[in-house]
Amino acid sequence: MQPPISTRLKKTSVVSDNFKNCEPDISTYPLLRAFQSVYFHPLSKTPGPKLWAYSRLPFIIGFIRGLIRGIVVQDIQRLHLRYGPMVRIAPDEVTFAQPEAWTDILRADFPKDPRWWAGEPGRESVLAPTFTTHALKGQEPILQQYVNLLIERLRNLANQESAINIAAWCNYTTFDIFGDLGYGEKAACFGSAARFYPLIELVLTKCIPTSLREEYDNHRKLIADKVQRRLNLEQERLPLDTINATFLELTTGGSETTATVLSGTLNYLVNNRDKLSILEQEIRDLEESGLSLSTLQDLPYLNAVLKEGLRLCPPVPWILSRRVPDGGAHVCGTWLPAGIAVSIQAYSMSRNSNYFHDASSFVPKRWLPKVLKVPSSPFSKDRREAVQPFSVGPYSCIGQHLAWAEMRLILAKLGRS
Numbered sequence: 001m002q003p004p005i006s007t008r009l010k011k012t013s014v015v016s017d018n019f020k021n022c023e024p025d026i027s028t029y030p031l032l033r034a035f036q037s038v039y040f041h042p043l044s045k046t047p048g049p050k051l052w053a054y055s056r057l058p059f060i061i062g063f064i065r066g067l068i069r070g071i072v073v074q075d076i077q078r079l080h081l082r083y084g085p086m087v088r089i090a091p092d093e094v095t096f097a098q099p100e101a102w103t104d105i106l107r108a109d110f111p112k113d114p115r116w117w118a119g120e121p122g123r124e125s126v127l128a129p130t131f132t133t134h135a136l137k138g139q140e141p142i143l144q145q146y147v148n149l150l151i152e153r154l155r156n157l158a159n160q161e162s163a164i165n166i167a168a169w170c171n172y173t174t175f176d177i178f179g180d181l182g183y184g185e186k187a188a189c190f191g192s193a194a195r196f197y198p199l200i201e202l203v204l205t206k207c208i209p210t211s212l213r214e215e216y217d218n219h220r221k222l223i224a225d226k227v228q229r230r231l232n233l234e235q236e237r238l239p240l241d242t243i244n245a246t247f248l249e250l251t252t253g254g255s256e257t258t259a260t261v262l263s264g265t266l267n268y269l270v271n272n273r274d275k276l277s278i279l280e281q282e283i284r285d286l287e288e289s290g291l292s293l294s295t296l297q298d299l300p301y302l303n304a305v306l307k308e309g310l311r312l313c314p315p316v317p318w319i320l321s322r323r324v325p326d327g328g329a330h331v332c333g334t335w336l337p338a339g340i341a342v343s344i345q346a347y348s349m350s351r352n353s354n355y356f357h358d359a360s361s362f363v364p365k366r367w368l369p370k371v372l373k374v375p376s377s378p379f380s381k382d383r384r385e386a387v388q389p390f391s392v393g394p395y396s397c398i399g400q401h402l403a404w405a406e407m408r409l410i411l412a413k414l415g416r417s
């Protein structure tokens with residue numbers, strides 16, 4: 001059970017700890033402390049709303065309001081549009097929407113911010129072999145089987161219904177694939193996987209409607225049943241709670257993410273029929289046997305469509321904070337003291353017209369190798385390195401090969417049918 005948010009924020013008030021040697025201890029005087037935070041703080045020159053620099057409370061209120069309305073990412077984007085690529089969103093937190101932030105922040109020496117990540121973070125090497133490109137070759141029949149099933153179900157539905165909820169069907173498929181690969185092969189290994197329990201979960205549990213909560217509880221029960229079934233077959237090596245919690249996180253991270261990109265991309269395609277036709281043509285030109293993972297990997301337009309989908313609909317729209325390590329560090333050319341929390345706004349960056357020509361439009365050709373080579377193309381100056389949907393560095397996504405394989409196969413088979 002996590003301690004209340006207020007306790008955790010108080011315990012980790014890094015700025016006051018780090019500066020207590022050079023400043024009078026004013027922690028007992030909230031007003032003085034707020035005044036210091038705005039005017040005599042190493043971040044006092046960092047752009048951002050003044051009120052948010054006084055206290056973390058406005059950030060928390062704005063965050064919860066944004067979550068409830070489903071516009072938290074757009075709220076942060078508005079802050080970046082107003083204040084620029086570097087914004088102070090709390091007394092001790094700065095957020096970045098600048099391509100250099102990926103490599104400046106996501107380094108091994110920048111630890112994950114414990115306020116967002118409960119428990120010891122860290123990639124468990126035992127997980128990695130499950131998701132290599134090599135392992136994926138052996139798993140291809142499973143992927144083909146579930147994607148064929150999806151197409152079959154959609155065909156049947158198309159004959160009966162006028163509208164199909166494609167987002168739900170993408171979710172069923174990626175959930176089934178992950179379930180088969182994860183629970184069928186390495187359940188006990190996953191038990192020791194990296195766990196993260198973001199603050200967002202704690203906040204959400206307080207404000208989600210009962211119907212959604214029930215849905216979540218059913219999902220948990222489904223996970224627990226699956227794990228229990230698997231454990232009945234194997235010798236138990238880890239506490240059941242740990243395994244259940246880990247699988248709950250992994251099934252969301254390993255299925256909803258991929259389904260989100262797919263549904264977002266499909267939405268753009270049906271609203272951009274000219275681009276859909278180019279994609280369909282590219283797929284129809286393949287032999288039936290061409291719908292294999294290795295062939296799809298090299299299809300230029302299919303891959304461009306998905307990269308554009310990942311740019312506009314990143315399922316992880318911002319990267320949760322890391323901490324500036326001891327001794328301080330430069331981030332995007334600005335020196336920051338130790339303990340400051342730093343995060344990256346992927347969504348704001350991807351849609352910024354300083355980095356992308358026609359930034360808010362769906363233009364897959366911006367990713368085509370032949371377009372990149374034409375210096376006169378308006379897309380040749382796009383900052384493509386700004387799009388890192390799977391993150392970079394030591395904690396980047398280990399499921400990215402699987403995600404790419406699922407996305408290519410589902411889109412190609414849908415385009416063919």
Ligand code: HEM
Pocket residue numbers: 122123124178194250253254255257258261314315316319320389390391394395396397398399400402403
């Ligand atoms: C389009 C699909 C996906 C996207 C965009 C995505 C994105 C990400 C991102 C951005 C992170 C890093 C988060 C951070 O550092 O704050 C991450 C971590 C992770 N992802 Fe994915 N992911 C996707 C699919 C998957 C799949 C299919 C799996 C596994 C089946 C998976 C498993 C993981 C795991 C285990 C981590 C934690 C890695 C660690 O902490 O070492 N993801 N993902």
